[in-house]
Amino acid sequence: MSDAAVGDAFTTQESVAIRGDFAILSRTVRGGKPLVYLDSGATSQKPQQMLDAERAFYEQHNAAVHRGAHQLAEEATDAFEGARETVARFIGAQSREVVFTKNATEALNLVAYSFSNAAAAGAMDGVDPALAARFALGVGDEIVITEMEHHSNLIPWQELARRTGATLRWIGVTDDGRLDLGDLDTVITDRTKVVAFTHVSNVLGTINPVAAIVDRARAVGALTVLDACQSVPHLAVDVVDLGVDFVAFSGHKMFGPLGIGVLWGRYDLLNAMPPFLTGGSMIKEVRMEGSTFADPPQRFEAGVPMAAQAVGLAAACDYLSALGMARVSAHEHALTEALLAGLAQRPWVRVIGPVDNKDRSSVVAFVVDGIHPHDVGQILDDAGVAVRVGHHCAWPLHRRMNVTATTRASFAAYNTVAEVDALLTALDRVPVVFGTVV
């Protein structure tokens, strides 16, 4: 990768090398057709380097971390904590601010439950009252989300509102798939205690203006929670630069293994928060009458942690770092450009989301006139092209865009322009099969 500039798409030669790291991309599907995997927004495929790292952990170092004094326990603990440092470095954070969870959904629930758990008697004993007040939520307080949230950053806040009596409000979405910031100041007010929003929409591909929302939230003293599931795998993300208070993302969408997610939080906030899940590993001292809890991040990592997955995720971070996030995003930007251009030539296709390739990530959702997305997806699948169909866990957003469901293509670093062409070619069969174009 020596000849290309920092922000260039991958060359053909580089693409061949990258694809060589992902064994699954060379398999065939549906009767011998080459797999064209355009569903990385749901989950990405895994490079050999990540799989090797996980396997090496099990073969050479496997033990329960943070327990035992034998050599394997030490090595496993070092591997786990080393992985935390790698992940922290990847997002510009300190490692003590990185909490491993089972997935991003759990990370978001962890933050949401901190508010209602903080209301329990004694939960905030010893916490600076000013800090404790930021987690106090009740009738008259407001939680703000957006209309483009994935269910995982929507339902935890709906449920938190229900548990506490707080009111849920949301920032709307414009017809072209951007956040409607026109009434930002009336939605986020001094009643707002927390603002939770997505960095990149998993349907529209919109990259949201984090700074504008954070500025307003800070002005009213609200905490901010960013769902970064669709940004960390595709864009260079520095959590400190973003200015938010919490960031959640999943490992499996960024070439890492299933079963691990990350919550990053500002240390003073994590340190003020009561535990979410309780049990082994997360304690300071346990007596029959009651217990005290460990400092973050261990306070939020009850039970034997997923050390092998952490090691795998660190290897995935290293893999992405070696590719260079600037080049990954430039490459995906070029693929998105090619797909948007191809779809624009087909008047029977309508893109749901921004049609200009600005402040836009590499997921593209669309509908085909008169044909249900499940039927579109089936025809694409028959050609070996894997896309996602449905509401993509963003049902209210689909209602807002006046569609029941969409077909969604999403890219990762291993995709190529040839695969965009394969999608477009397969798509041209759809109106023929269903007889909507003669």
Place this chain on the structure above:
Amino acid sequence: MDLYQEIILEHSKRPLHAGLREPFNAQVHHVNPTCGDEVTLRVQLSGEGRSAVVADVSYDATGCSISTAATSVLADEVIGHSVKEALTSFAAMRKMLTSKGADPGDEDEIGDGVAFAGVSKYPARVKCALLGWMAFTDALTQAGVDIRATSASPPASLASSTITTDAATSDIMEDS
């Protein structure tokens, strides 16, 4: 691909018995949580108990070609037939759809329903084909029919199943 038989495409473009009509004994609303497809379905019966006849099935549906066509075939297959016969058709349809390609279906029992045999090879689409049927059996229950007692000889797949208003929400194929 053997999924989109001409007969399915035909039913999906021009669904039979579509639209909501009166009178009706029961109305239900079922949703496929995977994709947001929905059907509102009404049933009108004449007569009582085992000998009751399905006088009308009317519906308003939003869905893919498979679910639209399946509901069209369902309505055409059961209207004018006894509840007992309708439930036999349902059991045969379900047996075929969940056979993973092993059961080609019996035209005597399910009529145009045999065109859906190919659906059983695509697990993610089985729910599409069953959405209308789940709504129909739910509507029968709401109309006071004891489904198990009425079915003369319920096949194992029917006897062991749970038919409730949320039947359509089981077996989610995809996170939602």
